[in-house]
Amino acid sequence: MLDAFERLILKTLQRNGRASTQELSEAVGLSTSPCWRRVKRLEEDGYITRYAAILDRKKLGLHALAHVQVSLADHTEDSINKFQIFVQSNEQVLECSSITGDFDFILKVAATDPETLEKFIMRDLLRLGIVRTTTTNFILRQMKVAGVLPVDI
Structure with a gap:
């Protein structure tokens, strides 16, 4: 405690x-x-896992931000491991969560522009050969980006 x-x-x-x-x-x-x-x-004890600087993505030229929902073609251990390795090694993937509902995962992806995001999806993600379908939602405006966890709950 x-x-x-x-x-x-x-x-x-x-x-x-x-x-x-x-x-x-x-x-x-x-x-x-x-x-x-x-x-x-x-x-x-692992409460503090790392220290990092928070950067301004727009100043870095990352003007496109999207949530990409992903359904895998199958749920074999090999497919899941391949997907996890892809997510961990790809710098454009800012976040990845396993979710309930019609999709298996949701990714938060940063790109310089919509065309670069399309390349990420078509060239990188779909060419893995394990993705059945994706749905992409562009983030128009972020209203809250906290990065701070509630400690008093």
Whole structure:
């Protein structure tokens, strides 16, 4: 179980992953040594899995963002493994979730433009030979992109 200090540490680090131990200790109300030990324990216990910079996709020229729903042709272990390897190794795939309903997976895919997204689907995804069907929905506008998990629930 996490105590109140650890929850505050997690909340603070989600907002500013570059916070120094001093800044973190001031934000949560602990001295630096206990604060540092708690951060290390949170890392070791897997609560904190990595630190990353959040980039502006549009400044990087990634103007097309879409959800691609995918149904596999079959559900053999080989097909699922092939799909998982593809998803893990393809940088255009930002997220992948196994879902209920008419499709097996939903991907969040970034591309420079609609034509590049089409190439991703036609050249990369469908050529795997394991995909039965896809449906693509372009994201017109993102209203909330948090990336921050609720720690108090």
